[in-house]
Amino acid sequence: MRKQGFLRRAEDAVDIAKKLGAPVAESYLSSAREFTVEVRDKQVETLKLADETGLGLRVLVDGKIGFSYTTDLGKDGVEAAVKEAVANAGNTAPDENRGFPRPFSEYPMLNIHDPQLSNVTKEEKINLAKSMEEDALAYDPRIKIIETSAYQDGEIEIAVCNSTGVSLTYRGTYCGVHLSLVANENEDNQTGFALDFALKYKDLDPSFVGNKAARRAVRMLGACPVKTQKVPVVFEPHVASGILGVLGPSFSGEAVQKGRSLFAGKKGQRIASDKVNIIDDGTMAGGIASSPFDGEGYPTSRSTLVQGGTLQGYLHNTYTASLEGTASTGNGTRNSFKSTPEVGTTNFFIEPGDIGPDDLLKNVGSGFYVTEVMGLHTANPISGDFSLGANGLWIENGSLAKPVKGVALAGNLVHLLKGVEEVGNDLQFFGGKGSPTIVVSEMSVSGD
Amino acid sequence: MIDKQVLEEVLDTVYTGGVHFADVFVENRKATGISCEKGKIERVHTGVDTGAGIRVVSGDSTSYAYTNDLTREGLMEAAKIAASEKNDKKNLSVNLTKVEPSVSLDIEKMPEQINTGDKVSVVQAGDSAAREAGGDVIRQVMVVFGDVVQGIVIANSKGDYIEDERVRTRYMVQAVAAEGEIIQTGYEPVGGYCGFELLNMFSPEEVGRKAARRARAMLEARPAPAGKMPVVLSSEAGGTMIHEACGHGLEADLVQKGISVYAGKIGQKVASEKVTVVDDPTLKGKYGSYRFDDEGVKARPVTLIENGILKDYMYDRLTARKEDRESNGHGRRESYQDKPIPRMGNTYIVPGRDDPEKMIEEVNKGLLVKKMGGGQVDTTTGDFVFDVAEGYLIENGTVGPMVRGATLTGNGPEVLQKVSMVGKDLGFTIGTCGKDGQGVPVSDAQPTMAVEELVVGGTGHD
Numbered sequence: 001m002r003k004q005g006f007l008r009r010a011e012d013a014v015d016i017a018k019k020l021g022a023p024v025a026e027s028y029l030s031s032a033r034e035f036t037v038e039v040r041d042k043q044v045e046t047l048k049l050a051d052e053t054g055l056g057l058r059v060l061v062d063g064k065i066g067f068s069y070t071t072d073l074g075k076d077g078v079e080a081a082v083k084e085a086v087a088n089a090g091n092t093a094p095d096e097n098r099g100f101p102r103p104f105s106e107y108p109m110l111n112i113h114d115p116q117l118s119n120v121t122k123e124e125k126i127n128l129a130k131s132m133e134e135d136a137l138a139y140d141p142r143i144k145i146i147e148t149s150a151y152q153d154g155e156i157e158i159a160v161c162n163s164t165g166v167s168l169t170y171r172g173t174y175c176g177v178h179l180s181l182v183a184n185e186n187e188d189n190q191t192g193f194a195l196d197f198a199l200k201y202k203d204l205d206p207s208f209v210g211n212k213a214a215r216r217a218v219r220m221l222g223a224c225p226v227k228t229q230k231v232p233v234v235f236e237p238h239v240a241s242g243i244l245g246v247l248g249p250s251f252s253g254e255a256v257q258k259g260r261s262l263f264a265g266k267k268g269q270r271i272a273s274d275k276v277n278i279i280d281d282g283t284m285a286g287g288i289a290s291s292p293f294d295g296e297g298y299p300t301s302r303s304t305l306v307q308g309g310t311l312q313g314y315l316h317n318t319y320t321a322s323l324e325g326t327a328s329t330g331n332g333t334r335n336s337f338k339s340t341p342e343v344g345t346t347n348f349f350i351e352p353g354d355i356g357p358d359d360l361l362k363n364v365g366s367g368f369y370v371t372e373v374m375g376l377h378t379a380n381p382i383s384g385d386f387s388l389g390a391n392g393l394w395i396e397n398g399s400l401a402k403p404v405k406g407v408a409l410a411g412n413l414v415h416l417l418k419g420v421e422e423v424g425n426d427l428q429f430f431g432g433k434g435s436p437t438i439v440v441s442e443m444s445v446s447g448d
Numbered sequence: 449m450i451d452k453q454v455l456e457e458v459l460d461t462v463y464t465g466g467v468h469f470a471d472v473f474v475e476n477r478k479a480t481g482i483s484c485e486k487g488k489i490e491r492v493h494t495g496v497d498t499g500a501g502i503r504v505v506s507g508d509s510t511s512y513a514y515t516n517d518l519t520r521e522g523l524m525e526a527a528k529i530a531a532s533e534k535n536d537k538k539n540l541s542v543n544l545t546k547v548e549p550s551v552s553l554d555i556e557k558m559p560e561q562i563n564t565g566d567k568v569s570v571v572q573a574g575d576s577a578a579r580e581a582g583g584d585v586i587r588q589v590m591v592v593f594g595d596v597v598q599g600i601v602i603a604n605s606k607g608d609y610i611e612d613e614r615v616r617t618r619y620m621v622q623a624v625a626a627e628g629e630i631i632q633t634g635y636e637p638v639g640g641y642c643g644f645e646l647l648n649m650f651s652p653e654e655v656g657r658k659a660a661r662r663a664r665a666m667l668e669a670r671p672a673p674a675g676k677m678p679v680v681l682s683s684e685a686g687g688t689m690i691h692e693a694c695g696h697g698l699e700a701d702l703v704q705k706g707i708s709v710y711a712g713k714i715g716q717k718v719a720s721e722k723v724t725v726v727d728d729p730t731l732k733g734k735y736g737s738y739r740f741d742d743e744g745v746k747a748r749p750v751t752l753i754e755n756g757i758l759k760d761y762m763y764d765r766l767t768a769r770k771e772d773r774e775s776n777g778h779g780r781r782e783s784y785q786d787k788p789i790p791r792m793g794n795t796y797i798v799p800g801r802d803d804p805e806k807m808i809e810e811v812n813k814g815l816l817v818k819k820m821g822g823g824q825v826d827t828t829t830g831d832f833v834f835d836v837a838e839g840y841l842i843e844n845g846t847v848g849p850m851v852r853g854a855t856l857t858g859n860g861p862e863v864l865q866k867v868s869m870v871g872k873d874l875g876f877t878i879g880t881c882g883k884d885g886q887g888v889p890v891s892d893a894q895p896t897m898a899v900e901e902l903v904v905g906g907t908g909h910d
Contacts, residue, residue: 048511052785378833378855408855408905
């Protein structure tokens with residue numbers, strides 16, 4: 001019943017736009033409910049329940065596109081939003097490639113809604129966060145401070161309708177835990193962090209997260225800088241997927257068309273070592289960013305972006321695809337009802353190889369195993385230049401020997417991709433981005 | 449925006465025996481965003497986001513409920529969700545009295561009184577100026593304009609009732625230059641607690657030219673050096689360093705959790721005696737300014753470090769309550785959908801007496817930073833990094849060639865002790881500061897300063 005009513009509201013918005021002189025229109029309605037609990041010292045510190053519903057409206061008037069959003073879903077609110085969108089269209093440049101997708105006969109069938117989630121009681125969720133805190137403290141007596149031990153979940157409902165006949169809706173759930181803590185020994189404090197997100201409650205593993213965060217902090221105790229040098233570098237999946245995230249925008253058709261992609265004009269060319277395969281898959285089973293259609297109602301898909309180091313293509317929404325004379329890849333993503341569908345990644349990852357992480361270290365012999373970087377948001381996705389603060393462990397005789405902190409790691413993403421020597425078999429996802437352990441032949445480490 | 453009586457009713461519902469504090473934060477945010485790329489106005493977005501956050505504090509436990517249903521029924525439903533479960537049902541009555549601001553932050557040109565066409569014009573002006581100044585190597589120019597009018601109403605169980613309207617405008621140009629295989633960028637942002645007058649204070653053409661010239665110059669820059677060396681931070685560079693090196697570590701929530709390297713050090717020397725650090729949200733027109741914080745506490749300047757001695761931390765109501773003191777007006781939230789936490793506003797190092805020119809003369813081999821980018825800190829250890837958006841080598845006391853691709857890395861308390869000279873000048877930059885997933889507008893500033901030693905994370909090896 002509710003589902004029908006929800007879709008109806010989105011359809012009504014398109015009808016209102018038609019009546020107010022915008023015959024070509026699109027509505028995006030989202031409703032999100034989010035629950036968060038944070039515990040500390042076995043007590044609930046914060047309990048949060050958020051409800052948000054909003055509408056984004058795009059109209060196309062004389063080839064010009066305008067957008068407006070509102071949280072006022074009454075008739076007056078929607079009418080005001082339509083008028084704003086029409087007025088905004090008057091100020092944009094006309095572009096014949098603008099348009100809204102047509103309906104498809106089929107969309108990916110995905111299992112992204114966990115009906116069991118609503119049966120889990122608040123107490124169970126609180127206990128989950130508490131047990132994670134306990135597991136972390138029990139791991140080692142040097143775990144002294146739990147900064148945050150949190151559980152969160154959410155349920156979203158999305159509807160997309162347009163005047164070309166698209167009328168779609170889906171519901172999804174997600175849940176997750178995250179833990180950050182501090183280990184202390186001889187006045188030395190080191191932080192540890194771990195998280196786990198899933199579409200289904202039963203897939204969460206709080207004990208694994210508790211132990212992992214604790215292990216990461218404890219192994220860093222006593223860390224100190226190393227000398228400035230060039231060495232082989234091994235990136236943990238968490239760090240590698242962060243770096244992959246910086247590369248994401250370069251695969252966007254929009255960035256390519258606007259000359260701000262590292263990979264513009266390189267389709268069919270070698271952009272990485274032959275060990276590297278990069279995928280974006282909006283239909284991935286269990287993927288946190290999976291959905292049957294994107295932010296403008298186009299079916300999602302799996303795109304192989306890099307195969308054996310060779311660039312296969314780019315990601316598109318309806319507009320950038322039209323400019324290119326190709327089809328959308330279903331990557332018109334929206335952060336919320338407050339934004340337009342822009343080219344973005346979904347479940348975006350480096351495909352795993354065959355070698356386990358321990359064997360990778362053995363093969364490297366000596367080098368720097370990077371477990372944490374700082375300042376990743378300052379890496380420049382257009383020039384590819386990056387320089388990061390880095391912590392990790394020094395690799396000696398093929399195994400992790402001593403903790404290292406306070407050094408900087410610099411290079412260029414283009415060189416880094418080409419320098420990938422090995423890709424591990426341990427693919428892990430951190431939100432919508434994933435990577436196995438990767439080994440890079442040589443990088444600059446700045447220290448003492 | 450909302451009926452005062454409804455707020456009293458909401459507060460009466462949640463403010464029961466055993467509850468120490470409760471408040472309601474109502475927000476109506478109207479925003480405009482305009483962007484231009486490829487010389488075309490591509491996006492003109494406007495919208496309104498309205499909602500309320502209700503908070504109930506019982507002992508060390510706090511519950512929050514957020515909704516964008518501002519009807520009486522919607523708010524009462526949210527109130528029941530936030531209400532304490534273990535109360536003894538003894539309702540306490542709240543009578544609201546309006547609190548007037550102590551400082552004025554006047555707006556000259558309110559966003560809604562400016563035609564969208566005029567906003568579009570300044571975007572186009574920045575685009576053409578950048579393309580002209582950059583010449584043939586400019587491959588792309590992106591210009592973004594944004595303004596926000598945030599109307600807020602805050603009511604709490606102490607009986608405070610605050611109405612405020614905050615206006616912020618920002619404008620930025622990013623230029624992309626390319627030659628052969630090399631692509632570089634230049635980025636120039638400006639912004640303030642102000643309306644459209646921002647573009648009188650900063651000429652859009654000049655912002656565009658700065659971005660384009662930086663992108664072009666970066667093509668010629670050589671890789672930054674790697675290793676430890678003396679660094680001069682120009683006042684033009686902005687205050688990212690101080691924001692990361694000590695700002696975050698002085699936020700009371702991190703201090704109380706024991707995850708700040710500055711915890712337990714009030715009265716101790718944490719920096720060179722040349723260093724005095726203030727956070728002052730009452731500065732006129734700055735991006736991080738406000739009259740009341742998001743908990744309705746009046747903003748005021750807070751001296752954090754005075755002549756090297758740690759004096760105070762930045763508090764919100766919850767952290768202040770834990771120490772049985774008053775908040776000093778630093779409780780901020782991104783929106784009604786987030787909880788207030790201790791945050792910075794306008795953080796700066798107070799100007800000193802040293803001559804900026806002299807600082808360069810005294811360096812044999814080092815780095816001059818003329819523009820900082822973003823940064824990050826691990827407050828537990830004090831280790832921080834910040835990006836150098838424009839940097840030059842210093843060789844034998846003179847400014848040498850431009851370098852690219854450098855981040856500076858250091859440890860907060862160690863670096864602050866190594867500040868050897870503090871200049872007479874002062875320069876501001878703006879940014880959106882991220883913490884616990886919430887972004888809030890801030891500005892940071894510093895005079896030209898000499899730091900004896902920082903790790904420069906480049907790729908150039910001797």
